[in-house]
Amino acid sequence: MSVPHLMTLADLTPAQISRILAHAHSLKKVSLPWLGPRTKSQSNLPMPSQSLLNKSIALIFSKRSTRTRVSAETAAVLLGGRAVFLGKEDIQLGVNESVRDSARVIGGMCDGIFARVGEHEEIEELAKYSPVPVLNALSSLWHPAQVLADILTLQEHPYFSEKGLKEDADAASHKTIPTFSLLRPLTIAYVGDSANVLHDMLVTYPRLGHQMRVASPEKYRAPKQVWDRVVELGCDKGIYWTADPHEAVHGADLVVTDTWISMGQEAEKEQRLKDFQGYQVTEQLCREGRAKPDWKFMHCLPRKPHEVDDEVFYGPRSLVFEEADNRKWTAMALFDLLFGKWDLLAKS
Ligand code: CP
Numbered sequence: 001m002s003v004p005h006l007m008t009l010a011d012l013t014p015a016q017i018s019r020i021l022a023h024a025h026s027l028k029k030v031s032l033p034w035l036g037p038r039t040k041s042q043s044n045l046p047m048p049s050q051s052l053l054n055k056s057i058a059l060i061f062s063k064r065s066t067r068t069r070v071s072a073e074t075a076a077v078l079l080g081g082r083a084v085f086l087g088k089e090d091i092q093l094g095v096n097e098s099v100r101d102s103a104r105v106i107g108g109m110c111d112g113i114f115a116r117v118g119e120h121e122e123i124e125e126l127a128k129y130s131p132v133p134v135l136n137a138l139s140s141l142w143h144p145a146q147v148l149a150d151i152l153t154l155q156e157h158p159y160f161s162e163k164g165l166k167e168d169a170d171a172a173s174h175k176t177i178p179t180f181s182l183l184r185p186l187t188i189a190y191v192g193d194s195a196n197v198l199h200d201m202l203v204t205y206p207r208l209g210h211q212m213r214v215a216s217p218e219k220y221r222a223p224k225q226v227w228d229r230v231v232e233l234g235c236d237k238g239i240y241w242t243a244d245p246h247e248a249v250h251g252a253d254l255v256v257t258d259t260w261i262s263m264g265q266e267a268e269k270e271q272r273l274k275d276f277q278g279y280q281v282t283e284q285l286c287r288e289g290r291a292k293p294d295w296k297f298m299h300c301l302p303r304k305p306h307e308v309d310d311e312v313f314y315g316p317r318s319l320v321f322e323e324a325d326n327r328k329w330t331a332m333a334l335f336d337l338l339f340g341k342w343d344l345l346a347k348s
Pocket residue numbers: 064065066067068069138146300301302
């Protein structure tokens with residue numbers, strides 16, 4: 001069997017995506033009781049999968065990270081394994097050693113590679129020469145791990161449920177593990193830069209039956225390499241593009257944004273701040289653009305106030321911290337299936 005890698009959610013079928021999400025939710029349910037003090041009656045609790053027992057996962061990170069790194073390290077522990085963090089100042093890669101040689105050497109000692117790179121081609125090269133699966137932890141083009149956590153968050157929220165469940169105060173305040181359910185068809189608006197997180201949304205949400213409405217200034221539209229995958233998967237039919245943020249949020253159940261200045265684009269900051277004027281997500285924008293009255297808000301973080309104001313970001317519509325928490329459970333599912341049990345993901 002060839003080594004399976006995961007560069008973007010475009011590499012997975014909708015059935016595989018659904019399976020990973022259901023697995024993430026069930027790992028969350030099994031694992032949460034192990035994290036706090038256990039009562040006597042909980043002494044026979046089922047254990048989370050230990051598929052990484054005696055295994056090591058390399059985290060090759062050439063850029064900063066809070067959520068991706070912490071979710072990876074904590075998920076590996078729960079699966080019985082360990083993560084080896086290799087920052088760009090720590091290893092020979094890129095300075096004294098080629099990607100090809102590093103892939104072979106690191107893959108010879110570890111059981112999986114979770115890599116955050118600059119240009120997307122770097123992770124493709126890593127995957128080409130790695131003897132073990134490589135999972136994309138963010139590249140210039142894609143951020144699959146983020147979008148999986150976002151969908152899990154939607155599936156756990158009653159507002160998005162097909163069953164139209166009532167808001168559950170306990171679930172919202174994290175006192176209980178939320179119910180997991182199928183999503184009703186949603187209108188998902190994205191206002192801002194066409195960057196890695198949006199790109200994985202574009203190749204995923206339309207295939208799951210949701211409509212996307214995207215507002216980005218003309219010159220920041222998705223690159224050809226991304227759009228080709230969108231078209232190849234038939235997702236273009238479910239995407240409406242405009243340069244007008246008001247038009248994008250029309251009828252939205254969910255409004256999403258990301259930073260206007262992604263890591264590595266710091267030199268373009270001044271120009272970008274000018275080009276994205278009018279794209280900040282606010283209550284006023286969504287009222288004027290006629291988003292649904294109960295629209296919710298998501299952002300992968302880290303966040304700057306340029307792209308969303310405090311009222312929305314810290315307000316009751318915001319799901320940003322639930323999204324961040326769910327990075328751990330989706331990382332756990334990906335590590336379990338991709339690094340611990342390759343064959344299961346391939347068969348589903
Ligand atoms: N959302 C996300 O990937 O955050 P980090 O850059 O902190 O990992």
